[in-house]
Amino acid sequence: MISDVVVVTVAALPVAVLVVWALARRRGGSGPAWRQSLAEVGVVYGTAPWIWMILTPGPGDDVRVNVVPLRDLADVLSGGVWTATVQIVGNLLVFAALGFFGPIRFAALGSVLRMLALAAGLSVLVEVAQYVLRLGRVSSVDDVLLNAAGAGLAVLLSRRWVTHGRAT
Template sequence: MIKGWHGWLGTINGVVLITVAALPLAALVVWLLARRRGGGGPAWRRSLAEVGMVYGTVPWVWMIMLPGDRAGAVPGRVSLVPLRDLLTVLASGPLTVTVQIVGNLLVFAALGFFGPLRFAALASVPRILALAAACSILVEVAQYVLRLDRVSSVDDVLLNTVGAGLAALASRRWWPAPAAASPDRPRPVPAAER
């Protein structure tokens, strides 16, 4: 069994257990937020999207920011050749492939799924891809700068971004419709009429 604070906060198993244990709390927060906002359909949607983004992203980022065995003792490592690390993973066996690839696809999947539901400005696959790529680059740079005994890889950025994009496509039917032009807002005058 997990013993001590490091076992809970500093290991992948501990993070997974905390995440599972926090699910009822996340559901309670959704309920409280929705109720505070009036309890209608939009209030539930907004509350679920906010909590879903946080609950679905923080544990993954937490896990990939856990230091390795030689953290601080070895310099940061970088892999900037696309698909090199991915090919190495594919050659290492089915369990490693599943954990590495699926894990990387899920890092920003909640952000990709719930982001457009919560923020109309994100209701576009290119915007989600750009946001996920920026977040992933930030995480990879942090791994390098903090010398966490991890490889900062362009393949991780690619997989994290693809995962967010696929999740965004999965939620597309629930995205809010683009706002129609308001009758009290002036219509732009075409250049030919000026």
């Protein structure tokens, strides 16, 4: 499953680049047109594969909900270094593209608190969808916390680019 998502994501990169080019050209091809186009495509290209992966059926039929903060994180950490790294980094990356590119496109998303709230809300929707669709996955508050944290950290990483774009 993960390999399918990775293959399709890599294969879609030339299409994403072409879409950025077409959008920028349609908008006049100036610097702001390129930034806006890259930001819009970046949000979609960087978020859609993670959502696709999250909303594909899991390996089991077990449907669980965990609303106790840090319980699943403790389980993941006890599962070994590789498992912990993949789970934690993967969850941090789910809305990282939104956190990075969102403020470049929409100035109102430049606030870390706003981005944390948006990413947490979107993450809750994804976790509820996992449960309602009975995908054999655990719906966990820890996933929401990590997804939001990844978006918040990405906002901080994009600050220099956002500030630079506004100064020109």
